[in-house]
Amino acid sequence: MHSPPLPPTDPELLAQMLALQEASPQLIGVFDQHDVLRFANPAFREAFNLAPEAQPRWLDMMRANARAGRGSVVSAPPAELENWLAAVASRRGKQAFRAFEADLMDGRWIWMCETLLPNGWMFCCASDISSLKTDGRALRLQRDQALRAAQTDVLTGISNRAHVLQQLEQQLAGLHQPGRRLAVILLDLDRFKQINDGLGHEAGDRVLCDFARRLQRSTRRGDACGRMGGEEFLLLLADVEAEQARAIVERLLEQLRQSRPLAEQPLFRYTCSAGLAVARAGDSARSVCQRADVALYQAKAAGRDRCVLASD
Structure with a gap:
């Protein structure tokens, strides 16, 4: 999908807008379609421990902050950092607008708003709301944590079956818009029972987590992935042709x-x-997944370790 045309530029207006953002105590950041930080004002950079010239990917920024004890509070022990990041990433950039509360390691409580353009660029703006009354906040945090838990696969940290199928339904609902496309891929680890039987379930779990990390790294912010159950996963690639997806x-x-x-x-x-x-x-979620499942069966029958494109 193409972005709407930009309005005529006014150099003075643009200069003043930039100066206002630089001076604002609000945390302001802009990420491109690859989730690379392209602009951040001093307040944002101070909160997330960023050098003036740094332009990290969002996931790398969060990982570095967690290890340095800066930025957002991580509600998971260090050993579970990657699962926590996977769970957060699975919900990022899936809505045109999102607002939520967050805690910073420096003790501040912020209200973060994310606005997403159709082309994948994201505007983030956070306000310090530490001075507001906290009545009911613990209850809201418990509600948010329960919602995240209901959407997350416990072992791998990525979306669970219900959440990734919900995202599939949302993607299918948008296919009536001009230029929208969606590739649906079912993936199944080969001979996984032999891994569990030969090396033990703990080793099998580590293989599943390794796969989930690699699967998530292959997605963009507008894509989605999740564990359907066992060793089967679902990958959704938005706005790509069949050969690009392959x-x-x-x-x-x-x-x-x-x-x-x-x-x-x-x-x-x-x-x-x-x-x-x-x-x-x-297409319904059921019909497109059935075609992907037939293609997956063909991949297994042809010798495994391959991708087969469903025939129309």
Whole structure:
């Protein structure tokens, strides 16, 4: 989808807007479609421990802040940082507008608003609301934590079945808009029962977590992924042609071939099979997933470790 045309520029207006943002005590940041920080005012950079010239990816910024004890409060122990980040990333950039409360490590309580353009650029603005009455805040935080838990796969930290299917329904509802496309990919780890039986369930869990991390890294902010159950996952790629989607999946499969997720088993490797279907206007979640499932079966039957595109 193309962005709306920009209004005629007024140099003085743009200069004053920039000066106001620089002077504002509000935390202001702008991220591009790749979730790279392209602008941040001094208040934002101070809160998130960023050098004046730094332009990190959002996920890298959050990871560095968590390890340095800066930025947002992480409601998880250090050993579970990656799962916490995966859960947060699975909800980021999925709505045109989102507002929520957050705690900073310096003790401040902020109200963060995120505005998303159709082209993927995001405007973030946070206000310090520490001085406001906190009546009911604990209850709201418990509600938000319960909602996150209801949307998150406990083991891997990415979206669970219900949440990723909800995102699939939302993506399908937008296909009537001109230029919108959606690729739906079902992925299944090959011979996973042999991994559990031969190496134990703890090793199998680490393989699932390794796969989930790599799967999530293959997505953009407007995409989605989740664990459907067991060793089966769902990947949603927005606004890509079939061959572009296949190329993304093929890169993921190649990364898996190179992965060695078990330090105590340096020769261990694993693979994955994928079935890819392109959603059509009028598709339901069930119909498009059925086509992807047939393609996944064909990938397994053809020898595994490959991606098969569903035939129309």
